Amino acid sequence: MKTLIAYASRHGQTQKIAAALRQQLQEVGIACQLLTCQELLVRREDLPLTTAVILGSPVYYGAYDRKFQAVVTRHRDHLNSVPTAFFSVCFGTGSSNQTERTTADEISAQFVQRTGWQPQLTHVFAGALRYSQYGWFKKRLVYWMAKRAGLKTDLDRDLELTDWAQVQAFGNQFIDGLMGKPIASKI
């Protein structure tokens, strides 16, 4: 079995989730390669050799990372021939506002519909707001967007919204699938 987790990440939260999933798989004896989508696009031969894949991308301005989208488009047929899971990361799903949560789910659902990729498992995780890494303008823009989305947020404090129990449940579902047990399409 050649298992791969590939992700895109600008500020580190999607990478952190991908690394946690890799560790979870390794703890049950499943060796797993961890690559960025950028690396995967350069190493064109890697993905077609995989027998199970998890892909993750953050949402920025309502859209997924371009390199992540390129990976899915380029390798869709292979992805549909092996067990795969898709996670996305955004703040909308961590909002108390139902409309924001629905939008986050729709972005994910529309992506799989548009690309024709059929992951067995999909989930949208709440991400993080890393104000300490943003420049002056981005900091204020994200603060305003997060406020509008109903999040309790403070410009002077980074905010991690990820529910790590959900990440673990997602990993467990994927592992169950690899072990031949039935998996629910959502956690």
Ligand SMILES: Cc1cc2nc3c(=O)[nH]c(=O)nc-3n(C[C@H](O)[C@H](O)[C@H](O)COP(=O)(O)O)c2cc1C
């Ligand atoms: C400039 C900017 C734009 C964002 N746009 C959205 C958005 O449209 N919808 C959303 O739900 N989250 C949005 N987010 C939240 C990110 O998806 C979240 O911070 C995520 O954790 C980023 O992942 P990364 O750390 O792996 O890059 C945005 C964040 C930033 C900094």
